[in-house]
Amino acid sequence: MRRRLSLWIFVLPGLLLYAVLFVYPALAGLFYSFTDWDGLSPSFRMTGWKNYSTVLHSLVFQKALLNNLKFMAAVVFAQTLLSLALALLLAGNKRSYVPLRALFFFPAILSTVSVGLIWSFVYDPGIGLLQGLFNLLGATGLAPNWIGDRRIAIYSVAAVQVWAHTGQMMIVFIAGLQGIPQELKDAAAIDGGGRWRIFRSVTWPLLAPSATIVIAYTTIQSFKAFDLIFTMTDGGPNNATEIITTYIYHLAFSSYAFGEASAGSALFLVLLAALTWLQFKALRADRISY
Amino acid sequence: MRTYKYRPVLWAAVMAVLLLTAACGGNNASSGEANNTSPAASAPASAERAETAKPEEEVTLSFLHWRGEDVPAFTEIIGKFQTEYPHIKVEMQTLPSDQYQTAALAKIAGGDAGDVFASFPGAQFEAVAKAGLYTDLSAEPYVPNFNEALIEAGVKEGKRLAIPYQLVYNDPIYNVNIFDKLGLTPPDDWKGFLALCATLKENGLIPIAFAGADIGPGQFMNTMVMNNLPSDDAFTKVEAGEAKLTDEWWVKTLSQIKELNDKGYFQPNALGTKDAAAGALFIQEKAAILASGSYQLAQNKAQNPELEQKLLAPITVEAGQAKYEGIHTSTFLLGISSKSKHPEEAKAFLEFLSRPEIAGQYANATGQNVTVKDVEYTTPELQTATEWAGKKTLFQPRFTITNGENQKAVTNSIQAVLGGASPEDAAKEAQAVVDQSLAK
Numbered sequence: 001m002r003r004r005l006s007l008w009i010f011v012l013p014g015l016l017l018y019a020v021l022f023v024y025p026a027l028a029g030l031f032y033s034f035t036d037w038d039g040l041s042p043s044f045r046m047t048g049w050k051n052y053s054t055v056l057h058s059l060v061f062q063k064a065l066l067n068n069l070k071f072m073a074a075v076v077f078a079q080t081l082l083s084l085a086l087a088l089l090l091a092g093n094k095r096s097y098v099p100l101r102a103l104f105f106f107p108a109i110l111s112t113v114s115v116g117l118i119w120s121f122v123y124d125p126g127i128g129l130l131q132g133l134f135n136l137l138g139a140t141g142l143a144p145n146w147i148g149d150r151r152i153a154i155y156s157v158a159a160v161q162v163w164a165h166t167g168q169m170m171i172v173f174i175a176g177l178q179g180i181p182q183e184l185k186d187a188a189a190i191d192g193g194g195r196w197r198i199f200r201s202v203t204w205p206l207l208a209p210s211a212t213i214v215i216a217y218t219t220i221q222s223f224k225a226f227d228l229i230f231t232m233t234d235g236g237p238n239n240a241t242e243i244i245t246t247y248i249y250h251l252a253f254s255s256y257a258f259g260e261a262s263a264g265s266a267l268f269l270v271l272l273a274a275l276t277w278l279q280f281k282a283l284r285a286d287r288i289s290y
Numbered sequence: 291m292r293t294y295k296y297r298p299v300l301w302a303a304v305m306a307v308l309l310l311t312a313a314c315g316g317n318n319a320s321s322g323e324a325n326n327t328s329p330a331a332s333a334p335a336s337a338e339r340a341e342t343a344k345p346e347e348e349v350t351l352s353f354l355h356w357r358g359e360d361v362p363a364f365t366e367i368i369g370k371f372q373t374e375y376p377h378i379k380v381e382m383q384t385l386p387s388d389q390y391q392t393a394a395l396a397k398i399a400g401g402d403a404g405d406v407f408a409s410f411p412g413a414q415f416e417a418v419a420k421a422g423l424y425t426d427l428s429a430e431p432y433v434p435n436f437n438e439a440l441i442e443a444g445v446k447e448g449k450r451l452a453i454p455y456q457l458v459y460n461d462p463i464y465n466v467n468i469f470d471k472l473g474l475t476p477p478d479d480w481k482g483f484l485a486l487c488a489t490l491k492e493n494g495l496i497p498i499a500f501a502g503a504d505i506g507p508g509q510f511m512n513t514m515v516m517n518n519l520p521s522d523d524a525f526t527k528v529e530a531g532e533a534k535l536t537d538e539w540w541v542k543t544l545s546q547i548k549e550l551n552d553k554g555y556f557q558p559n560a561l562g563t564k565d566a567a568a569g570a571l572f573i574q575e576k577a578a579i580l581a582s583g584s585y586q587l588a589q590n591k592a593q594n595p596e597l598e599q600k601l602l603a604p605i606t607v608e609a610g611q612a613k614y615e616g617i618h619t620s621t622f623l624l625g626i627s628s629k630s631k632h633p634e635e636a637k638a639f640l641e642f643l644s645r646p647e648i649a650g651q652y653a654n655a656t657g658q659n660v661t662v663k664d665v666e667y668t669t670p671e672l673q674t675a676t677e678w679a680g681k682k683t684l685f686q687p688r689f690t691i692t693n694g695e696n697q698k699a700v701t702n703s704i705q706a707v708l709g710g711a712s713p714e715d716a717a718k719e720a721q722a723v724v725d726q727s728l729a730k
Contacts, residue, residue: 125559148562
């Protein structure tokens with residue numbers, strides 16, 4: 001018993017940090033979601049579930065949720081596919097692969113705000129790099145309005161997110177690929193399996209744990225994307241790129257509705273938890289074994 | 291062993307509950323305190339504290355604002371102030387304007403900083419006033435140093451809570467050389483404005499550089515709506531549910547903005563252009579008009595010294611019907627925190643800033659006009675804006691919208707028409723958001 005207590009001392013610093021930096025803010029946020037606190041006034045009133053109802057009925061929240069789903073779908077699909085493709089190409093032990101892996105990983109070490117600012121200029125319809133490319137090809141008028149057209153703006157930002165994080169996910173896939181015993185692939189090849197068949201029946205099922213990590217991480221990351229949208233479009237034009245995190249931010253810091261923003265955050269937490277749980281269920285990562 | 295299985299979870303839960311209880315306890319205490327610290331109640335109490343303090347006692351004032359670019363100018367001014375008041379030390383802290391909404395206001399609310407602090411007009415001023423964080427300055431003897439017509443933005447319910455220090459004319463800037471070369475003058479009606487844009491376009495120029503992705507809609511809407519407004523408080527009425535954005539005046543404004551876009555008088559894909567890129571088009575003299583405001587004059591000149599600039603506001607009605615010639619905004623609202631332990635010293639600092647020679651020093655060093663009377667401006671850019679002092683200008687209508695969501699709905703409706711929506715649909719969509727705010 002005494003030994004167990006002394007073990008607790010080792011856990012305590014981490015537990016304390018977790019309680020102060022995560023548990024307390026989360027519970028405090030939950031508490032404020034039932035108030036009409038404006039973020040500045042020292043006093044507030046309890047409002048029950050009103051903030052939740054207001055947020056759920058808000059036209060902007062509904063638009064933000066839809067945008068979030070579009071953004072997530074685009075990022076998860078493109079990022080998983082691209083990172084897998086890159087991993088399959090660069091998983092071997094050739095010397096030339098090392099700098100290439102580093103090159104593809106490079107955007108992940110840039111701060112998202114820098115990435116957002118760089119790409120804002122790349123997308124600019126007047127002085128942007130992409131517009132320059134269209135001008136060079138003699139197709140000036142054909143260049144899309146990347147972040148100004150409400151129909152494509154969210155996908156343009158999603159493309160930047162993919163650009164920035166594909167290399168990071170590629171590393172996860174490479175680690176997974178390098179963990180697959182070569183004998184299994186050799187045996188499948190001896191049995192007459194082609195490259196596609198070996199990938200479909202041997203490599204992909206054994207990559208499931210990596211795929212779970214990549215998809216779960218990408219989903220959560222794309223749902224939480226804030227800084228990129230904040231620096232590139234701030235939710236515009238006309239809320240076309242407003243996602244839940246920017247909606248919460250605008251509620252709290254432009255409209256001083258901290259109570260509603262907290263309710264939005266609580267709903268966001270539930271949504272993320274449900275999504276992650278569903279993903280783990282769907283991918284059945286725990287069932288994979290050699 | 292099984293007995294201990296849930297112990298870590300229990301420990302975590304107990305700690306969380308303890309922390310939450312402590313936090314809620316803290317809030318209750320401050321709530322109680324707040325009920326007794328309305329600005330009116332706190333001002334005399336603070337004054338009493340200051341009276342009992344010895345005048346020579348060393349005092350440190352915190353001065354909080356968002357204009358990092360003004361730090362050198364303020365540092366010099368603070369140096370002069372400290373020479374005059376050797377017992378007062380002013381510590382200046384700046385935070386970028388986006389963080390100002392979050393970090394600075396929390397510091398002021400917590401009483402940690404901001405004996406003297408700046409705030410934005412509109413939604414932020416309202417929120418700070420509602421939280422009781424301003425000291426009442428109504429009776430201060432230095433208030434008459436300011437131009438009364440320009441400092442209304444700091445008044446709430448008859449009390450002067452803050453004093454706007456900077457004066458901005460939110461009227462588009464035009465390139466004087468281009469206008470002279472083409473024999474153009476600022477028109478005084480809508481027909482004339484369209485003709486002017488057509489001439490500029492025919493001459494291979496972008497008539498108006500418009501930052502549709504960020505500041506453009508919020509800036510340009512002001513001059514576009516000023517003469518369409520049925521009354522100066524039309525947006526206030528919209529927020530009170532007494533008028534609607536679907537009313538003729540806002541739909542007309544949206545139609546006129548759409549007309550400019552449809553006729554190609556903004557640069558192509560204006561909705562994807564940000565402030566810096568739109569500015570670059572004007573600075574490089576590819577665009578003849580920049581839809582921003584006087585605050586950008588000095589910056590433009592610094593980047594292209596050849597540039598000669600003046601302000602012009604599009605008149606959206608017939609010549610005889612125009613009520614206003616342009617828009618002004620008095621911003622950088624200086625206030626004294628109701629939580630300040632040194633309100634008298636803070637007032638001394640405000641009085642110092644209100645002196646014409648000090649305000650002039652600030653203006654000439656930063657390129658910003660000020661609301662203080664009898665200031666001598668030395669740069670051509672500041673003098674350009676000063677020409678507007680004699681004109682009939684309206685306080686920026688956008689800032690009369692005090693709810694952030696409503697303000698965004700209004701600027702979003704401009705982005706919607708630029709994106710192809712009809713003015714009626716865009717107005718309806720914006721009104722739906724306002725209706726939701728009203729229903730809260």
